[in-house]
Every structure is written in C-alpha cells, then in structure tokens.
Amino acid sequence: MRRIGTVNDPDKAQELAKRLADYLITLSIESSVDSDGQGGWTLWVRDEERVDEAKQAFAEFLASPDDPKFKVSSEASRIRDQRIAENRRRLETQRKLKMSMPKTRGVGAMSSMPGRQQAIPVTLGVVLISVILSFSTGFARQNTSEIPGQISFEEKAYDKLSFVDPGEYIQTGDAFHSVREGEVWRIFTPMFLHGDMFHLAFNMIALFMLGSVLERLHGSKKYFVLLMVSYLVGMAFQLFLPPPSALPVWARGLAGSPFSIGASGAVYGLFGFLWIRPMIDSFYPLRIPPRNVMLMLGWLVFCIFGISGIANGAHIGGLIAGVAFAMLIPNRFLSDSE
Known part of the structure; x- marks a missing residue:
C-alpha cells in the first residue's frame, strides 16, 4: 500500500x-x-x-x-458489486474443487495442481482405451502373420482404426476416402493409437494431469467437449497442411499427413485452456506454473524443428482450439452445474 x-x-x-x-x-x-x-x-x-x-x-x-x-x-458501485459477485463465484468454485479433491497434492512437473482424482470417467476412459488399442495394434509396428499372404490381427486392427485405410489411400490419393465410404469412426479412433511406449506414456501422463483437474472442476460433459474439439481441430490442421514435398527442408516438421495418431492434439488443447483461462478470468482457481508453460511450448518448437515424424499440425491445432475456448467461453457456461 x-x-x-x-x-x-x-x-x-x-x-x-x-x-x-x-x-x-x-x-x-x-x-x-x-x-x-x-x-x-x-x-x-x-x-x-x-x-x-x-x-x-x-x-x-x-x-x-x-x-x-x-x-x-453509480459506476463505482456497479463495479464493486460485480467484483463481489465474481469473488463469491471464485470462492464457490474453490469450495467445490476442495470438496471433490483429496488433500494430497500432485508431484512432479505439475506440482501446483491437484493430484489423484476421483470420478473422472472421461479421462480414465481415454487412458484405458488408448492403452488397449495401442497395445492391440502393436504401436504402429504390427507383427505380420505367420501364414504367408494373410494379414495379421494387429495389421487389420490398425488399418481399420487409422483415419484412412493405407491401401485405399495408395489407390485413390484421397485422405477422406474411408470416411466417405461410411467408416466415420475413423475420425475419432486415431486419437487412441500411439507409435511407441514413450508416445503413449507421455500423452497419457499429460492427459491425466491436465484433464483430471479440468474434468473434476467443470464436469465430464464440458470437459469432453473441450477434449474432443481440441483433438478434432488438431486432426484437421494435420490433414490440411501441405505435404513434405511442398515445404523447404527446414519446415518439413510442419508437413501434413492423414496417418497422424495420438492424443497429443487434445493434450495441447487442455494445456492451452489452462494456460490462457487464468489470464482471462483472474478468479480462475487453477494455474500452470510458468516453467511448465515454457516446457510445453519448448517441446512444441523442438518437435517442429528437431524431430521427424511428429504430427506437429495436431499439436498446433489443438493448442489453438484450447486457447480459443479459454478466450471465448463465458463464465456462466463453465460454472453452470451439469
């Protein structure tokens, strides 16, 4: 003072x-x-x-x-009343969060966020399905059939769950061919497939740490909308980016592909929301520590320019979707009970 x-x-x-x-x-x-x-x-x-x-x-x-x-x-009284109402809303949100969270806190990179969660069916469901399908499809490295000329179960499953059937894509060159043929599940199933154990572990840990607090705070329905919109926008970015041949060598980390897999677009959407929302709403009860913001953004840039074979369009699209949600969704939508 x-x-x-x-x-x-x-x-x-x-x-x-x-x-x-x-x-x-x-x-x-x-x-x-x-x-x-x-x-x-x-x-x-x-x-x-x-x-x-x-x-x-x-x-x-x-x-x-x-x-x-x-x-x-009169204007000053209106502003004071508005701040009192916002403060009450913040306290009520914190009370609900405290009641639904255990007293222990998370550890590690997100140590400023609540740790173990309860009643988070969407988050746990995505983790469970991702683990099952990633293992079932051989992490994009399917074992071939021991019988010559036959396709193994892992190969069949992976082809059926990818955005487009590889054989059909080779024949038609149309990334949307399988979807146009009525196989609409392909729009969503690539989210649950992963390329290797590290890919799966990184995405699932990040999804759990970010998603569990959001699902508990805002409810499963609203969280599901944020999660899926982030994934779908990320997938759209990845599909519509130009192919590697149309880009200079240094920018090929931004190339598009219909064969991207993983939940990282959704993860970056959750991150974008939690990063920006406290800037929009000063009473928002969750914060991501600045060092973790730098870690996530730094990893995004490193993947673009330092690692090949990464669906960076999905990362960028998911991040944009999460940031847009944080900036555009009104408080009444987030605070209304389900």
Whole structure:
C-alpha cells in the first residue's frame, strides 16, 4: 500500500476522499481511504505500478473536485458489486474443487495442481482405451502373420482404426476416402493409437494431469467437449497442411499427413485452456506454473524443428482450439452445474 495524499477539507474531507476512490476504481486502481485522526482523510493505493497515475488523478481532483468526471458513484458501485459477485463465484468454485479433491497434492512437473482424482470417467476412459488399442495394434509396428499372404490381427486392427485405410489411400490419393465410404469412426479412433511406449506414456501422463483437474472442476460433459474439439481441430490442421514435398527442408516438421495418431492434439488443447483461462478470468482457481508453460511450448518448437515424424499440425491445432475456448467461453457456461 502506498500513501497518495490527504484531503484536508474541514467540512467534507471524507466525502471528497470517497469520491476520489470511486473515480479511481473506474480506472481499475484499487484504493482505500481512512481518517488521519486530525480531520483529514488519507488515500492509499494497493498497486505499486499505478501509484504515479493515482497521484496525477489526486492532483487533478484537488484542483477541481466538482468536475463531472469525478462524479461516478453509480459506476463505482456497479463495479464493486460485480467484483463481489465474481469473488463469491471464485470462492464457490474453490469450495467445490476442495470438496471433490483429496488433500494430497500432485508431484512432479505439475506440482501446483491437484493430484489423484476421483470420478473422472472421461479421462480414465481415454487412458484405458488408448492403452488397449495401442497395445492391440502393436504401436504402429504390427507383427505380420505367420501364414504367408494373410494379414495379421494387429495389421487389420490398425488399418481399420487409422483415419484412412493405407491401401485405399495408395489407390485413390484421397485422405477422406474411408470416411466417405461410411467408416466415420475413423475420425475419432486415431486419437487412441500411439507409435511407441514413450508416445503413449507421455500423452497419457499429460492427459491425466491436465484433464483430471479440468474434468473434476467443470464436469465430464464440458470437459469432453473441450477434449474432443481440441483433438478434432488438431486432426484437421494435420490433414490440411501441405505435404513434405511442398515445404523447404527446414519446415518439413510442419508437413501434413492423414496417418497422424495420438492424443497429443487434445493434450495441447487442455494445456492451452489452462494456460490462457487464468489470464482471462483472474478468479480462475487453477494455474500452470510458468516453467511448465515454457516446457510445453519448448517441446512444441523442438518437435517442429528437431524431430521427424511428429504430427506437429495436431499439436498446433489443438493448442489453438484450447486457447480459443479459454478466450471465448463465458463464465456462466463453465460454472453452470451439469
């Protein structure tokens, strides 16, 4: 708190000081007034970065306290009431979160977030299905059949769950051929396939750590919408990016492909939401530590320019979807009970 000055009018010092405090709140400058015990009223400002601005307003006010621009009591009351309502909403959200979370905290990279979760069917379902299908399809390295000329179960399963059947794609060159033929499940199933154990483990750990808190906080239905929209936007980006042959060598990490697999687009959507939402809503009860933001963004850039065979379009598209959700979805949608 910084002292800005004292109003010493013997007849209406308190009234004038409160009028100035009303004006400051319309400028988003938090302040308070109190008596100095000698008939004057002192103005204090909370934000150190706004002290000079507050001092300038104080000087202007003393020079012309009856200027119409300082008569904003109604607007100041509206702002205060709005902040009280927001604070109540924040406290209610935190209360609900606390009631639904165990007392222990998570550890590791997301240690500032709640740890073990309960009643998170969407998150656990995605993890379970991803583990089953990734192992069942041989992590994109299917074992061939021991019988010459026959296709193994792993090969059949992988081909049926990919976005497009590899054989049909070779014949037609149409990434949407299988979907156009009515195999619409292919739009969603690539999310559950993974290329190797590291790919699966990284995505599932990140999904659990980010998704569990979001599902518990906002409910399974809203969380499911965020998760699937992030995945679908990521998949769309990956499908419509140009092929490697159309890009310079240094930019081929941004090449598109109909054969991308994994849940990383959805993971980056959850990350984007949790990264940006607290900037939009100062009362949002969750935060991602800055070091983890840098880790996720750094990994995104490293994958683009340092590793081949990564579906970076899915990462970027999912991130954009999550950020858009954070910026555009109103509080009432997130806070309404299911």
